[in-house]
Amino acid sequence: MVTVQIKLWGVVQGVGFRPFISRLAAGYGLKGWVLNEGGNVRIEVSGAKETVESFINDITAKKPGPAEIVHMELERKEYIEYDSFRIIESSEGGDDIVFIPADLSICKSCTEELFDEADRRHLHPFISCMICGPRYSIFDRVPYDRHNTSMVDFPMCEFCNGQYTYIEDRRYHAQTISCHDCGPYLIYNSSSEPQEQVREAALERAVAELKDGKIVAVKGVGGYHLVCSPFRTEAVDRLRQLKGREEKPFAVMFYDAGQLSSYCYVSEQEKTVLESKERPIVLLRRREHELSQEQISQSVYRSSMYLGAFLPYTPLQYLILKETGPLIMTSANISDQPIIKDDCEILSLAGQSELLAGVLYNKRDIRISIDDSVVKCIDDSVQITRRSRGYAPLPVYIKGTEIDKSKQILACGGQLKNTFCLTKGNFAYPSQYIGDMENEQTLELYRENLERMKSLLRIEPKLVCCDLHPDYPTTRLAESLGMEVIKVQHHYAHIASVMAEKGLYEDVIGISFDGTGYGEDGRIWGGEFLICSPKGYRRAGHLRYIPMLGGDTSIKEAWKSAMAYMYSAGAESEIKDGRWHLIKSALANKINTIDSSSMGRHFDAVSSILDIGHFANYEGECAIKLENEALLHALANKAADTKPYRYETVKVNGCYEIDTSAMIRQILSDKLSGADIGYVSYRFHLTVAEFTAGLCRILREENRINKVALSGGVFQNSILFEMLLKMLREAGFEVHYNTMVPANDGGISLGQAFVGMNV
Numbered sequence: 111m112v113t114v115q116i117k118l119w120g121v122v123q124g125v126g127f128r129p130f131i132s133r134l135a136a137g138y139g140l141k142g143w144v145l146n147e148g149g150n151v152r153i154e155v156s157g158a159k160e161t162v163e164s165f166i167n168d169i170t171a172k173k174p175g176p177a178e179i180v181h182m183e184l185e186r187k188e189y190i191e192y193d194s195f196r197i198i199e200s201s202e203g204g205d206d207i208v209f210i211p212a213d214l215s216i217c218k219s220c221t222e223e224l225f226d227e228a229d230r231r232h233l234h235p236f237i238s239c240m241i242c243g244p245r246y247s248i249f250d251r252v253p254y255d256r257h258n259t260s261m262v263d264f265p266m267c268e269f270c271n272g273q274y275t276y277i278e279d280r281r282y283h284a285q286t287i288s289c290h291d292c293g294p295y296l297i298y299n300s301s302s303e304p305q306e307q308v309r310e311a312a313l314e315r316a317v318a319e320l321k322d323g324k325i326v327a328v329k330g331v332g333g334y335h336l337v338c339s340p341f342r343t344e345a346v347d348r349l350r351q352l353k354g355r356e357e358k359p360f361a362v363m364f365y366d367a368g369q370l371s372s373y374c375y376v377s378e379q380e381k382t383v384l385e386s387k388e389r390p391i392v393l394l395r396r397r398e399h400e401l402s403q404e405q406i407s408q409s410v411y412r413s414s415m416y417l418g419a420f421l422p423y424t425p426l427q428y429l430i431l432k433e434t435g436p437l438i439m440t441s442a443n444i445s446d447q448p449i450i451k452d453d454c455e456i457l458s459l460a461g462q463s464e465l466l467a468g469v470l471y472n473k474r475d476i477r478i479s480i481d482d483s484v485v486k487c488i489d490d491s492v493q494i495t496r497r498s499r500g501y502a503p504l505p506v507y508i509k510g511t512e513i514d515k516s517k518q519i520l521a522c523g524g525q526l527k528n529t530f531c532l533t534k535g536n537f538a539y540p541s542q543y544i545g546d547m548e549n550e551q552t553l554e555l556y557r558e559n560l561e562r563m564k565s566l567l568r569i570e571p572k573l574v575c576c577d578l579h580p581d582y583p584t585t586r587l588a589e590s591l592g593m594e595v596i597k598v599q600h601h602y603a604h605i606a607s608v609m610a611e612k613g614l615y616e617d618v619i620g621i622s623f624d625g626t627g628y629g630e631d632g633r634i635w636g637g638e639f640l641i642c643s644p645k646g647y648r649r650a651g652h653l654r655y656i657p658m659l660g661g662d663t664s665i666k667e668a669w670k671s672a673m674a675y676m677y678s679a680g681a682e683s684e685i686k687d688g689r690w691h692l693i694k695s696a697l698a699n700k701i702n703t704i705d706s707s708s709m710g711r712h713f714d715a716v717s718s719i720l721d722i723g724h725f726a727n728y729e730g731e732c733a734i735k736l737e738n739e740a741l742l743h744a745l746a747n748k749a750a751d752t753k754p755y756r757y758e759t760v761k762v763n764g765c766y767e768i769d770t771s772a773m774i775r776q777i778l779s780d781k782l783s784g785a786d787i788g789y790v791s792y793r794f795h796l797t798v799a800e801f802t803a804g805l806c807r808i809l810r811e812e813n814r815i816n817k818v819a820l821s822g823g824v825f826q827n828s829i830l831f832e833m834l835l836k837m838l839r840e841a842g843f844e845v846h847y848n849t850m851v852p853a854n855d856g857g858i859s860l861g862q863a864f865v866g867m868n869v
């Protein structure tokens with residue numbers, strides 16, 4: 111017989127947690143108690159060892175829907191004989207770690223009631239309960255009570271209040287509940303007519319416009335979506351025009367996984383993620399032949415083999431999709447600015463633009479904008495491309511007994527796909543996705559979010575971490591705060607984000623592959639092999655530097671990278687482009703040139719050499735197209751027996767350099783001899799995996815390190831990622847990668863924070 115005390119951190123209060131524990135203990139015949147302590151839950155149970163172990167496993171496995179256990183601590187105690195299991199009086203204390211629930215998608219019971227004619231909330235677009243509905247996006251302050259959210263504008267009617275106060279009801283103490291009588295209601299505002307419609311008429315009108323191929327703005331959880339049919343090319347093209355400069359594939363919402371499977375391949379794991387309470391956009395491989403009469407327009411996904419797909423997460427989305435079928439639901443933002451959340455802003459846009467037919471909204475305020483999250487299932491795990499709605503602002507627990515419990519840090523993040531991260535003790539809170547820090551609106555959103563999170567989480571940082579790049583706005587912000595500043599090199603921060611997630615304190619071989627980051631030597635890094643510990647890193651290898659044209663736009667111009675690579679590889683004679691003489695004189699005379707070891711630009715160069723992509727409208731576009739070609743080749747079962755291209759790994763001043771000029775020349779000759787583009791693309795991926803695994807083996811021999819951490823945006827490339835994983839595992843390496851924050855620059859802030867925690 112044993113007695114174990116269990117302490118839980120996370121969203122464990124106000125979600126029916128203690129009654130759940132009490133029932134679970136009763137089911138196992140265990141004795142003891144449970145109590146709320148500060149923001150935590152503490153449990154003590156006595157019983158047979160195996161029974162207690164099963165009980166502990168069930169806490170995470172069977173917890174109530176909206177509960178989130180971020181961290182659990184167990185303490186074995188002297189055996190105590192209890193005669194019952196009781197819920198006891200809450201106590202003060204705890205460690206003042208704040209957990210704010212993330213927004214939750216509509217639950218199964220509410221969805222059933224939504225379509226139940228006999229139910230009082232039949233077709234109520236804002237139906238919710240204890241375990242579903244918006245949370246963080248309507249939050250004003252702790253504690254989480256209705257008057258501390260934007261539901262304060264909608265006092266409960268007698269009926270709702272009755273359920274709210276009846277302990278047996280599934281809406282007992284549910285802060286967001288409402289009905290047709292007391293809740294927010296729908297309003298449709300047409301761009302062309304002054305008269306607005308409300309309630310059922312509003313919904314009907316919006317549905318009619320969508321069926322007619324129009325674009326409607328629909329208010330969601332963390333902001334507005336721009337919505338239209340994915341089947342009508344002219345509508346999709348108008349949507350691109352409305353968003354301005356928008357070239358990225360659009361995400362499509364489907365009514366359910368069954369409908370979705372006509373258009374994409376969906377594994378069991380992907381289905382689980384699609385239907386999870388977070389309801390992220392999941393990148394799925396499209397079916398080459400859709401099993402449906404209506405075909406998704408190519409304008410939706412462009413050249414991508416994947417489709418960003420998701421399921422409804424609000425009652426309103428169910429109501430709309432039931433009538434219309436699949437819909438594009440893309441964040442309502444114009445020209446890379448933040449997503450629009452305020453009614454007046456979207457209404458004024460509708461007033462100005464004929465492209466937008468109308469706005470379907472309601473008067474419940476969104477307090478902070480938050481985009482849809484994006485994930486991908488790979489290697490039996492979930493990789494996050496964008497961590498936002500459904501995940502933020504839940505913290506990541508960083509293992510480590512050495513971490514100072516009182517330390518509070520702000521990590522400012524990088525430049526692209528920015529997030530920041532606040533920490534208190536072992537808990538790190540990455541912000542939601544903010545965006546590229548390139549315009550004043552995004553910077554403003556950053557500052558607003560930072561202030562809001564600091565006050566909600568009661569964190570007052572005394573230490574600030576930022577990137578090494580002198581010109582990033584986030585660096586300037588860090589320097590302006592008047593605190594101690596720690597500058598963390600970009601690629602080390604990528605690896606540190608994996609170390610933070612997985613609690614790695616011993617040395618690792620970090621492989622950090624991305625588009626760009628400021629190096630210690632003032633050059634552009636991005637194809638890096640770093641020996642890392644929480645205390646620092648040593649650069650052990652990198653792609654050979656290639657002189658490239660500097661300047662802001664060069665990074666998007668893959669054709670310039672291609673010329674730089676060909677020139678360096680001694681293949682100048684193969685450059686047929688009329689612009690070459692200009693580029694050459696710049697490179698030869700070192701006018702505005704910069705040395706780069708970026709893996710992202712290597713991918714761009716090859717993409718352009720093969721005439722796949724010459725210009726990137728969004729980050730990584732040319733590399734993504736190159737990956738598509740390789741994937742097509744692999745899917746056609748033509749990849750077996752492919753041999754890597756030639757390359758050289760040489761040691762220069764104690765640091766390895768990988769020289770790929772032989773490969774560039776081989777690629778050119780393959781191309782000249784009319785080889786299949788897919789074959790060359792695949793062979794290029796294979797070569798990168800091969801030299802990466804090869805250098806890892808060398809570094810293992812030299813440094814006696816068997817752990818490898820992979821991070822950086824290049825690892826969003828599934829082909830490379832899977833090839834490399836396989837090679838490293840076959841060579842006996844223990845491989846780690848990001849699963850809680852993005853491998854792209856959205857994960858940088860967590861890595862910076864980890865370095866700060868361990869200073």
Ligand code: ZN
Binds near residue numbers: 217239
């Ligand atoms: Zn519900």
Ligand code: ZN
Binds near residue numbers: 290291293
């Ligand atoms: Zn009501």
Ligand code: FE
Binds near residue numbers: 604625
């Ligand atoms: Fe990066």
